[in-house]
Amino acid sequence: MGNGATRQEQERSRVTRQKLMTAAIEVLAEQGWAGATTGAIAERAGVSRGACQHHFPTRAALVAAAVEQVFHQQVEELARRARGLPRSRRRVEPLLNLLCDIYAGPLFTAATHLWVAAVADNELKALLLPLETHVGREVHRLTVELLGLDERDREVRDAVRATLDLLRGLALANLLHDDTARRRKVLAHWARTLEAQLTPTRASRAE
DSSP states (O other): OHHHHHHHHHHHHHHHHHHHHHHHHHHHHHHHHHHOOHHHHHHHHTOOHHHHHHHOSSHHHHHHHHHHHHHHHHHHHHHHHHTTSOSSGGGHHHHHHHHHHHTSSHHHHHHHHHHHHHTTOHHHHHHHHHHHHHHHHHHHHHHHHHHTOOTTSHHHHHHHHHHHHHHHHHHHHTTTSOOHHHHHHHHHHHHHHHHHHHOHHHHHHHO
């Protein structure tokens, strides 16, 4: 009976943490860092402030954990969707659009609020710097893998970095107004550039 009770407590704890992290992203995206107080996040999650502080001693710890958790969920979803794309040059543009999804929506909006706040908040900056490094490496690795590239080639590494910088810039441009039409044109142009520079031989064999 003791073990069963322990498992139930662990499950309740996991569910509570998940509710708090989901609420943190939502409140951050809607209200920014100033509005995303521990109380506001706990209220959105339907959790007491005391329970919130039990799981996450500080607001910075909560939001950093939330960004990392949601990022990993998005990466898993992206990899699942990418498996259905053609294995050829026709794969590049839809893959860029899928990757763009990582930099769109509430997660990117919430993360942008955090990055701006971290400029003047040393505690937040200390939490976000290693997270930014980790997320950056994961997205770089995923991009190389999904595009079927050879990262030993310096040109490939530079092209992937440029691609991710482009995606971040497009996502920033989309924060204030819907920039979908222009983004699609830019990504179509960049897809043609990548196809010509990086995958002609591989793509020809695949087709």
